[in-house]
Amino acid sequence: MFLRENQVNGSIPSEIGNLKNLVTLDFGVNLLSGPIPPAFGNLTKLKTLYLDSNKLDGLIPLEIGNLKSLYFLCFEYNNLVGPIPSLNNLTQVRSLSFSHNHINGTIPPGIGSLKFLCHLNIQHNKISGPIPSTFGNLTQLKFLALGKNQISACIPSEIGNLKFLIHLTMSNTHLTGHIPSTFGNLTKLEILNLDNNKINGLIPSEIGKLKNLHRLILNSNNLTGSIPAFLGDLTNLDSLFLSSNLLDGFIPHELMKLSKLKFLHLSSNQISGLIPPEIGALSNLLELDLSNNNLNGPIPVTLTNCSELHQWRDTPTIRNLARLKYLDLSYNNVSGQIPDSLEDQFQHCSKSSSAQLIASEYSKCHDEYHNFQPSFRPQKVKRSLHYIEICLPVGLFLAFLILGLLFVSRWWQCKAKTSHTEAKQVRNGNAFTIWNHDARIAFEDIISATEGFDIRHCIGTGGYGSVYKAQLPCGKVFAVKKLH
Known part of the structure; x- marks a missing residue:
């Protein structure tokens, strides 16, 4: 039926x-x-x-x-x-x-006896208590999602028995203790998400064995020690999130071997030292967040080699910065001159409401201005600050005014009757009617609203596929399921 x-x-x-x-x-x-x-x-x-x-x-x-x-x-x-x-x-x-x-209640230990179970998703509930050690018997399990619950205690080491596991999410719970060293047995794992827990201790060296890992998300925990150099061996990694922990030491040069890396977030730790000049090797990088650390020294000129960073002004010196979305180095001790290639972009970014280049906390930048060496050309730094002080308010006002007009225009379009909307030709010729929505939407709009079905818009995974949250320009929110 x-x-x-x-x-x-x-x-x-x-x-x-x-x-x-x-x-x-x-x-x-x-x-x-x-x-x-x-x-x-x-x-x-x-x-x-x-x-x-x-x-x-x-x-x-x-x-x-x-x-x-x-x-x-x-x-x-x-x-x-x-x-x-x-x-x-x-x-x-x-x-x-x-x-x-x-x-609510606890996870029934009897689930561990379901030996053919491949997919278990109980996230976004109010389940409490520990993760049963009997989960170690689910040797056919490929997908395990327990996030956004009230699960407490340590992660049982028996999870390491799930050798076919591909996706493991235990984010936003109350997990404590260490990451089990047995995770090194999960060699097929592609996504490991332990975000927003109370996990402490070091990142175990066994994580370096997970060669198929694409996303490692350990934000907002109490992890200590330095960022392990062995993470540079995870050559398939495209997302590394270690922000809001207690990590110290230097940024290891080995991370710069991760040529597929798109998202590197190391903010709000106690990391010190220089930004490695080899960062230019991360040619696919889209987001870089190193803010709220103890970094010092200059911003590497090689950053301009990150060809996926978005440019806001096409000048010969920044022509490679094609897709810069986010660069945050604020609340550090970064010193010296912003490189020519970034400085010109910084001036233009200060006029744009859609770009963000944060080279240092503003007050620190202003205080250290007179201490720059002659080779740093302080005239250009002063000119950059002048642009920020004068152009930023004007640019923001114009940007918000334009966005307001676009929002009003879009709102009236969304209020049009279905009969008029259906007569309107959609850009790619394929339109869908959404229940309880008085307009039609193109597949291209769904891709735009979910940023290409990015994991940040994923709100759940079911038997047929993953569910993503999409918000139309008119403000309406709906869920779209991407089938396997």
Whole structure:
């Protein structure tokens, strides 16, 4: 029975339990409300059960544990409460998703007995207590998401047994203790996200074995020690987030071997020393945040070799800075002259509301002005400060005025009736109508709103794919699912 995305409303009738030969039941993405009928427990031949993205409330019935033939179970994006019931009898299940509900209680240890489980997503709930050590028995698991809960205690070392794991997210919980050295066994891991916890200690050297790792996100913890040089061996890494920890020492030169790196965030630590001149080798870098550290010395001229950094002014000296989005070196002890190639851009950035080049905390830059060496050409630095003081307020005012006019214009477009909108030709010829939205949207707009389905817009992952949050220029927000 397939009724997905049909705006079906009302409650699910308990008579559905009479369909004892039913194999597939998909009521996902509708307007269903009320509780899940316990009569579902009679559907013992059911292999697929999708009730995601509705308005269902109440408890998850204990009778769900009777569905011994079940392969896929998805209750995500509802208003379900109470604990996860015992699922020990779901011995054939491959995928379980309860994310984005109000489920509380602890994680049932019996989930660790589901030996065929490949996908487990219970993030965005109110689950508390520890992560069961029995999770180490889920040797077929590829996706594990426990983030945004109230899970506490240490990460069990048994997680290291999940040798097929590709995606591991435990962000925004209350995890403590060290990162287990057994993580070195997760050699297929591509995403490791432990953001915003209370994890302490060193980054274990075993992390250097994760050669398939694309994203390492350890922001907002209590990690200590220096940034390990072995991170430079993770040649597939495109995102490294270590901000807001207690890391000290120098930025290792080995990081500059990460040629695929797009995001490097090391802010709000105790890092000292120079910015490595080899940073120019990071030719794919889009964002660099080194703010709130103890860095000193000059900004390397080689930074202009980062060809993916966005240019705001096409001059011969900065022609390589093609896509600079964000460069933050504020609250350090960086000294010397801003390199010619960046200085000219800095002057132009001060006039632009869309660019941001923060070379140093302004007051420090002003105080140290008279201490610059002659070779640093203080006249240019003074001219840069003059541009900032005079042009920045004017530029910001004009930018906000233009944005305000664009917003009003866009708002009136979004208020147009559907009949007029449907007659309007979309740029790429492919348009979609979104329920409860009085306009049409092109696929290109979806790509723009999610920044190419960037992980920062990902709000959940289900059985068929990942769900992203997209906001239209008119202000309306909707969720879009990218199928596997």
